[in-house]
Amino acid sequence: MSVKLTILGSSGAVPAFGRFPTSQYLIVQNRHFLIDAGEGVQMQLARYQIPVHKIDCIFISHLHGDHYLGLMGLLFSMHLHRRVNDLHLYSQPGLDEIILLQLKYSKSVLNYAIHFHVYDPAQQVKIYEDNVLTVETIPLIHKLPCAGFLFRETIKPANLNKQKLKPGMLIQHIAQLKKGADVYDDHGKLLYRNSDFTLPPPTSYAYAFCSDTAWNEAMIEQIKYVNLLYHEATFMDEDKDKARETKHSTTLEAATIAKYAEVDRLLIGHFSARYRDLDLLLNEAKTIFRNSSLAEEGISFEIPHEPNS
Amino acid sequence: MSVKLTILGSSGAVPAFGRFPTSQYLIVQNRHFLIDAGEGVQMQLARYQIPVHKIDCIFISHLHGDHYLGLMGLLFSMHLHRRVNDLHLYSQPGLDEIILLQLKYSKSVLNYAIHFHVYDPAQQVKIYEDNVLTVETIPLIHKLPCAGFLFRETIKPANLNKQKLKPGMLIQHIAQLKKGADVYDDHGKLLYRNSDFTLPPPTSYAYAFCSDTAWNEAMIEQIKYVNLLYHEATFMDEDKDKARETKHSTTLEAATIAKYAEVDRLLIGHFSARYRDLDLLLNEAKTIFRNSSLAEEGISFEIPHEPNS
Numbered sequence: 001m002s003v004k005l006t007i008l009g010s011s012g013a014v015p016a017f018g019r020f021p022t023s024q025y026l027i028v029q030n031r032h033f034l035i036d037a038g039e040g041v042q043m044q045l046a047r048y049q050i051p052v053h054k055i056d057c058i059f060i061s062h063l064h065g066d067h068y069l070g071l072m073g074l075l076f077s078m079h080l081h082r083r084v085n086d087l088h089l090y091s092q093p094g095l096d097e098i099i100l101l102q103l104k105y106s107k108s109v110l111n112y113a114i115h116f117h118v119y120d121p122a123q124q125v126k127i128y129e130d131n132v133l134t135v136e137t138i139p140l141i142h143k144l145p146c147a148g149f150l151f152r153e154t155i156k157p158a159n160l161n162k163q164k165l166k167p168g169m170l171i172q173h174i175a176q177l178k179k180g181a182d183v184y185d186d187h188g189k190l191l192y193r194n195s196d197f198t199l200p201p202p203t204s205y206a207y208a209f210c211s212d213t214a215w216n217e218a219m220i221e222q223i224k225y226v227n228l229l230y231h232e233a234t235f236m237d238e239d240k241d242k243a244r245e246t247k248h249s250t251t252l253e254a255a256t257i258a259k260y261a262e263v264d265r266l267l268i269g270h271f272s273a274r275y276r277d278l279d280l281l282l283n284e285a286k287t288i289f290r291n292s293s294l295a296e297e298g299i300s301f302e303i304p305h306e307p308n309s
Numbered sequence: 310m311s312v313k314l315t316i317l318g319s320s321g322a323v324p325a326f327g328r329f330p331t332s333q334y335l336i337v338q339n340r341h342f343l344i345d346a347g348e349g350v351q352m353q354l355a356r357y358q359i360p361v362h363k364i365d366c367i368f369i370s371h372l373h374g375d376h377y378l379g380l381m382g383l384l385f386s387m388h389l390h391r392r393v394n395d396l397h398l399y400s401q402p403g404l405d406e407i408i409l410l411q412l413k414y415s416k417s418v419l420n421y422a423i424h425f426h427v428y429d430p431a432q433q434v435k436i437y438e439d440n441v442l443t444v445e446t447i448p449l450i451h452k453l454p455c456a457g458f459l460f461r462e463t464i465k466p467a468n469l470n471k472q473k474l475k476p477g478m479l480i481q482h483i484a485q486l487k488k489g490a491d492v493y494d495d496h497g498k499l500l501y502r503n504s505d506f507t508l509p510p511p512t513s514y515a516y517a518f519c520s521d522t523a524w525n526e527a528m529i530e531q532i533k534y535v536n537l538l539y540h541e542a543t544f545m546d547e548d549k550d551k552a553r554e555t556k557h558s559t560t561l562e563a564a565t566i567a568k569y570a571e572v573d574r575l576l577i578g579h580f581s582a583r584y585r586d587l588d589l590l591l592n593e594a595k596t597i598f599r600n601s602s603l604a605e606e607g608i609s610f611e612i613p614h615e616p617n618s
Contacts, residue, residue, distance in 0.1 A: 039382040040349045063414045065385045073348040076374045077323050094414035105372045105403040
């Protein structure tokens with residue numbers, strides 16, 4: 001098992017040089033997520049042979065067209081592919097209205113249900129949780145209300161150290177230790193301290209997706225130490241005035257956030273149509289944060305995953 | 310000068326094999342038109358280096374997503390490219406509401422004005438006219454109200470036959486003949502009959518775009534003798550039950566319409582995702598109408614144009 005991210009689009013607001021607008025596909029232990037859905041996302045999903053029917057949750061960062069205009073086509077195609085499973089859509093207010101209006105005019109009744117989960121992008125709030133991971137919003141600074149998403153594997157219980165187990169331990173005592181609890185007798189007396197019988201838990205992994213944002217120090221604490229950070233880098237440093245004006249970031253700003261947050265790896269994307277050669281942006285980011293990569297179409301990034309015993 | 314059609318998308322409702330949904334770019338004597346705007350149309354326009362800023366009129370056949378979902382992205386990109394010229398949008402009711410809602414949620418005020426021209430798809434009606442051509446709707450039969458479009462060059466005046474001109478003819482008499490009129494003296498007596506001094510006018514050309522439709526004999530009269538007919542052919546004959554069910558046409562039906570309408574050339578498109586090899590569809594169409602072609606992405610079809618003298 002692994003955490004795997006596939007980039008479906010790397011373009012800024014105006015698609016150029018064959019680049020598509022923002023969209024990413026994330027698998028965390030058999031959960032399949034779509035993050036943003038720029039125009040053409042259904043073609044990109046087909047191009048990279050991604051099993052669309054497995055995607056049950058879609059997270060939309062904000063309502064600029066380059067982050068959601070591919071959603072409606074995807075919803076229609078899921079219907080035509082006879083999807084029946086419920087779909088969960090996490091978005092700001094308005095997207096539900098946009099979708100329902102288009103369903104109305106196409107006289108479509110989808111085969112499957114859409115659950116709209118509306119979040120407040122100004123708050124850092126947990127919007128998804130299951131027994132494997134949580135997803136939190138990351139408040140960002142942009143021309144429209146905008147949120148990133150922090151995907152974090154749930155902290156796992158410690159592993160049992162079998163060599164330390166003692167003869168005469170009851171099976172229910174071992175079960176307690178496996179859960180991470182100390183074991184007491186019927187009178188409340190400590191029998192076995194958990195830490196004496198366990199090894200440190202496997203590491204939990206985290207991916208932070210920071211969609212469109214201006215320089216935003218406030219998020220550093222929230223994304224501290226994540227394994228993988230996607231941070232937009234629409235402009236090079238020489239165009240930083242344009243970044244200010246449009247509330248986007250430069251390569252140097254993205255890399256500085258990665259450095260301050262002490263992440264393992266940085267991915268940059270959302271590239272302006274003014275740049276054909278993206279290596280210029282990558283090299284600039286690397287001057288501040290060495291482990292940087294371009295989030296280009298079709299590239300996958302895996303976070304190795306230690307199975308929980 | 311020529312009439313030139315470029316295909317931007319050949320796919321049916323679900324894009325497959327790299328094919329894009331329906332969209333076409335038509336130039337008639339320096340008028341630049343977009344017909345339908347399937348998802349990804351802005352990428353296709355860029356791919357074929359089409360001067361988007363010259364497109365002043367967009368015609369949308371109906372409100373199934375595969376015919377208009379690329380429009381919003383195109384409108385945003387026109388804005389970001391600093392378009393200032395008015396844009397004219399010909400559509401059924403509802404598209405205006407869909408566009409305005411998305412502008413509202415993206416807090417966008419476009420640099421340019423959009424004029425919404427709403428037509429009734431059940432009527433055969435002239436929706437555009439200038440001194441060079443007219444555009445008429447072609448009522449089609451589909452699951453949603455749907456119209457095709459007939460682009461027809463205005464019938465030109467006859468050419469003056471200079472060898473027939475007589476000494477002593479006044480310049481205003483010649484001007485009258487050029488306009489196609491007979492010339493009378495002040496007492497209403499015929500001086501020169503127009504047909505004695507003119508040659509037949511250059512041919513006017515016509516292109517009929519027949520978007521999604523079931524078998525539709527009623528339109529044959531309207532599209533009779535057009536130079537170029539685009540007619541959807543979503544299915545092969547072996548899948549004609551599927552065509553009936555979805556109110557689409559087969560290759561044989563498209564070709565039969567072309568034959569009955571005695572058009573010069575047939576283009577077929579809107580291919581179902583079930584077919585990878587489109588030559589099978591083309592060959593089937595050719596069994597009925599020899600001069601058939603596939604309307605595939607990037608291919609242009611020119612109608613030779615005789616300049617009016």
